[in-house]
Amino acid sequence: MSASTKTRGRLATGLLFLGPSIIGFLYFTIVPLGLSFVLAFTNWDVRQHNMFKGETIEFVGWENFERLLSHPAFWQYLGNTLFFMMGIPVAIIGSLVAALLLTRDLSGAGSLRRMHVIAMGVLVTSLCVLQLVGFDFSGMGLMILLLFGSTLVAGVWGRSTVYRTLFYAPHFTARFATDQRLERVDMRDSFVIRKRTVHKVLRIGVVVVKKGREGGQRGMVWWCWRGLR
């Protein structure tokens, strides 16, 4: 069997599997999208142009768009839509940044690390100064910026342990709260829960001693992920 025949065979196999998806995508997404685009330039109206009425569809140029743009609230609606869409890139970029913070040490070493700390410090200080000189930040906005800046500074200083701890802290505290509730509900189980919790903290300590700080971090993250079960 020649190489080209083999490649064609693999391509055909791939297409066979992808075929239903491609056909579905074309039929249910691309064709309606294209038709919508075409219909936007016509006088199509489902009440007149259907199997019962049979009126002919006519091309009307930009008329539909002119009508849309002349609506007094059009720009407000557009602005509202864009405002709501702002969440999409923020979520994507935010997720990426969170992933990077959790997986890499971005602080560098030596002078680079000091430079990062200084840069973040300057950022936070600048924000405070802007607020003090009357820049129109709301109290909540300033608080969020300070929290964000402080987190970054702490992250540069304390490396990814800080980010991981912050990331898993809600889960950890939630579990802790649940344990507390359980203790209240059933005193008989409380000893077991406490014993288990102490045992797991001790396990983390043992890992730190045995495998150093990085090992301890990984162990802590893992135990947090397990929800200290």
Place this chain on the structure above:
Amino acid sequence: MGPISHLLETEPDIKYILLSALGLLILATIADQFSRRAEVADRPVLYWVTDVNAARVAEMELFQSWMAENDYPSFEIRLDSSNSDVSKKLIQGVSGVEADILSLVRDEAWLLQSTGMMADVLPLAEKHGFTVDQAWPAAAEAFMIDGQQVGFPRGTPVQAYFLNVDLLKQHGQPIPSLDWTLEEFEAAGLAFVAAANADEERQKYFFCDNINVLPLRRGLGRSMFNETMTRATRDNPESARVLHLVHKWIYEDRIIPTQADLDFFAGSDTNTSRIQLFRQGRYALLTAARYSVVQLREGPAMELVARPLPHGGFPNGLLGTGSVGIYTKSPHQELAAYLLKFFASETYNMSVVRSSDSMPPVPKYTQIEEYLRPADYPNEWGVHGVMADMMEMAIPVCASPFVLPSAANRIEAEFRLGVLADVYTSEEGVALADKFINREIELNISKNPQLAAKHARLLADQAEINRLRAAGELVPIELITNPFHRRYYVVQGWAKLP
């Protein structure tokens, strides 16, 4: 070398998975086909797109026993609630694959009839006796469209206020009269919220849950459209006054809750939550129709009376109609007509009398003792008779043939809410609503030559009406197509009746 043989050579394990999947699909197809054959073999199956609940299932059981008792042809009706959204009805209808029978709620009858997908059931109605004269006269507007009968009502709810009698007594407030004005409504509302919230840090109690601007505007002699429904006519001081009053009652007098109040109460504004809040005494008055009684019967009995909405000189009521129509491409139109015949029957109307699920579609059943004073519910005796009387002054929502009701209502709501949110003044709100609805009318006319011809003809009628009114002469009632104006002209003595 084909792709399948290539795949099987390179990935030998996958062939078992693929073959298993194929075998399962073949078996499922065979089983599906056999089950369908078994289902349709004995008698025809008709599909009815409607909401499905316990009441509807009971209704179907009653229908089947009524069919058997009368020795009518045997067929099965299957309820389909998954396609009851209006957009699904529309798309499936114009695609030729709609169910045989359709429930038409709110303004759906006008929309679906305008596409040509609803059958004109007039010949079947004459044959089976569910003609327009069987139903409430006011309800006819909702299923007689452009001279075609698109169905028959299965319920005719009229909007009213239900009053919590014990709560009003508790705060020393009188029961309003049946014919109360806007000023009396406002005074009663202010007195109630002052008395009910006297010991509260934050206002907890409101006079009513909501108020509908449409009957208020009609009460001041104004309608959404002119006499021939060729143009929107909200741009006038009376319509602006209504919006101003509603704004005042919500934000200044605080007799009606704001959206923030509603969120604070329940986190939602569903019918169920409104009824629960009414039960708890948060509202003295509940916007309701007779079907609300069904939910109010659950739990401890409440002493209830019904009252029409207050008016500014012209008492009226807002009528909503839930009709049932037949799809024009249904191969079972003759059989489907039996369901419409059932809605006009004594069996069905008496079941509605007992269940209080709505107003009986045939008026004579509201004049019997069982309707007026249900033996098991003496606490409701102040409701049913008032609701029946209100049907006499009820007027359906005006639906111009030149603009879809859904479009007109959307525009109206947009600017009404804009006024309530202080984006527009009352005067701006009504002017802008008129402007955009009229623009929609012009657009529809420009796209449809038949509609344009009809519009031109009715504009000539409108000019004649205006001339007669200016001259102080009576206007022939047949010139007026707007149901509100037809009634208003008669009451004012401006109409020349045939």
